[in-house]
Amino acid sequence: MASDQPIRIISVAGARPNFMKIAPLARAFAARDALAPMLVHTGQHYDERMSRLFFEELGIPRPDVNLEVGSASHAVQTAEIMKRFEPIVVDNRPDCVLVVGDVNSTIACALVAAKLGVPVAHVEAGLRSFDRTMPEEINRLLTDAISDFLFVTEPSGLANLKAEGVPDAKVHFVGNVMIDTLLANLEKARAGRTLEDLGLEPRAYVAMTLHRPANVDDPAVFERLFGAIRQIADDLPVVFPAHPRTRQNMERFGYFAEGGRRMGNVRVIEPLGYLDFLRLMAEARLVLTDSGGIQEETTILKVPCLTLRENTERPVTVDVGCNQIVGTDPDRILAAYRKVAGAETFTCGTPEKWDGRAAERIADILVERLG
Ligand code: UD1
Secondary structure, eight states, X not given: OOOSSOEEEEEEEOSHHHHHHHXXXXXXXXXXXXXXXXXXXXXXXXXXXXXXXXXXXXXXXXXXEEOOOOOOOHHHHHHHHHHHHHHHHHHHXXXXXXXXXXXXXXHHHHHHHHHTTOOEEEEEEXXXXXXXXXXXXXXXXXXXXXXXXXXXSSXXXXXXXXXXXXXXXXXXXXXXXXXXXXXXXXXXXXXXXXXXXXXXXXXXXXXXXXXXXXXXXXXXXXXXXXXXXXXXXXTSXXXXXXOHHHHXXXXXXXXXXXXXXXXXXXXXXXXXXHHHHHHHHHTOSEEEEOOSHHHHHHHHHTOOEEXXXXXXXXXXXXXXXXXXXXXXXXXXXXXXXXXXXXXXOOXXXXXXXXXXXXXXXXXXXXXXXXX
């Protein structure tokens, strides 16, 4: 029999790519009387432009708790989140802890909940790059292994979880909450002045992001990649809102020295807010990235994406024809760039259930199962 007590859910957000996933979930939870939601921010990301701006733009409620962990090594950051999250769970006795994505905050909070016997819901379960040198791959594998609700975005996630022996009853193919946020905000983003402010013409520039440790931490690896990007920037402007870790590394490697000589025509700017970056992507000729989520967003925007990694955990974006995994070899990047930039038109498909309703499906399932 259903209890008349609301179901207590603690949702966790920690780093920039979590915020656009939490926004539609917070809204769907608040709209259901059966749910009593609470939001915890771990403070993994804390800069104004990496955190607060997203809460404002996306209308995410103010977190009930901020653990303020900040930056540290992986072990220290993960441990600090766990230490500070445990008393929150003990004091609030939630019926479920919901985590999103694959960042350190995701595994840290999932592990705390699982050890306290609280059911864990993982949104964006089942994605696998099969590259265990990526910290996110470790976070994904471990979080899925201890989750009770595995909410999957794409068919590969279903196949991966099946291959790992996860019982079907725990797995729910719901679509993509990141796309819920994109569809809800696209009109507003298109009305913005991002391009005018940056002096760019639609379809006449490249938008780029780079922040993976494997690409940006070693000066030789970074320069090999950046050399190809400099050549692209001689053809079309490349606009690069740089993640703080990338900017710090570029400063250390001397890219801003001598009047920015090693930068060529690449325009490095501060990280953008959600709406500005969405507009920047939506109007670009193409996007260069090593991010996970951007591969998904470009797929819905129908803007070609060249992924500067050797693998992807989001193969549906390649299957529908929007994303190409071009690796980090300069010749390969330049060849792919010329082909895509020179094409007259571009079309690609839309993954199943990326329709703006994923958070609603998740909320319905949690109410039904936990009620
Ligand atoms: C994290 C995620 C990554 C995600 C990325 C998106 C993990 C393992 N990685 O990587 O999956 O794609 O977020 O942004 O969780 N820093 C700041 N200000 C901030 C946050 C970070 O300056 O607000 C700098 C600090 O120097 C910090 C470094 O960035 O040491 C790395 O931050 P961290 O949270 O450890 O990982 P990200 O590289 O941001």
